[in-house]
Amino acid sequence: MAEFVNSIGQVRGKFGNVVAYVRANGKNYCKGASISRKPSTEPQKQQAAAFAVVVSRRGWMARAIRLGFPGNQYPKGFNGFTSANVTTAVTVEKVNPMKPIVRYKKAIQEYRGIIDYSKLRVAAGALVSPVVACEVESGNRKVHFSHRRMAVEAIDCFLDDEIYGVLLHESTHSCKVMRLGMRGEDWNESMDFPEEAEMEGLVVYVFARAADGKDTSDSVCLKCNG
Structure with missing residues (x-):
């Protein structure tokens, strides 16, 4: 100044x-004043397109992101979700492979990011990921989960860790989250499909969350019906 x-x-x-x-x-x-510069090189535009497709999930995945990224291993909330997924769960392809890139065009006009939901993390942290079985019952529109209790605690794996189930459905922008039980319990729980969602495109995850809410495990993708 x-x-x-x-x-x-x-x-x-x-x-x-x-x-x-x-x-x-x-x-x-x-x-x-800082000068705003649009991404102009191919790598910059590819990164911007990957970021854009992750950002587009912010609204309809908000509850899962809030629970799955409490701010321990990764930043809290959406920033953690972005850090965990932009470089590992997204591939980028050119909209028109035959056209050269144009510096003044927005990245999303020339590139599209595609999320691999089998690699997407809806939670990330230091806890041990839970071992849960699931079955999808398309006729009744339900996902059934079953878990065998853990008898002994270990490092980053505690009896009172809570296990959550997450159902995603991209085409309907649906995200359903439910607490299923604890590591130290036997349980069988069911979740209904999100409203208007069908089996095709349904993705099922589970993750563990510490009882105090301060850490989570990496999420595990149990089903990915593309």
Whole structure:
């Protein structure tokens, strides 16, 4: 920030990467402003397209993200979800492979990100991932989960860890989350399909969450019906 005096009176506005403004004391000041640059190279645009497709899940996956990324191994919430998935669960392809890239075009106009839901993590952390069996019953629109209790605690694997089930359905933008039970219990639980979702496109995950909510396991994809 710098104060300046000029012969034409007070100056306001942005000039290149310099912003001029007037404070309450009536003096004129200026400061530098960052210059926004759109991704222009092929790697930059590919990264931007991958980021964009993960961002598009933010709204309809909000509850799973909030539970699955409490801010331990990864940043909290959506930032953690993005960090865990942009480089590992997304492939990027060119919309028109025959056309050269154009610097001024937005990344998503030239590239599309495709999520591999079998690799997507709806939770990530240091806890041991749970061992859960599941069966999809399409006729009754239910997913059945079963779990054998763990008898002894171990490092990052505790009897009171809570196990959650998550059902995703991309075409209907559906995400259903349910607490199924604890590691130290035998249980059989069922979840109904999300509203309007069918078996085709249904993805099923489970993950463990510490009793105090401060850590989770990596999620496990049990079913991915593409």
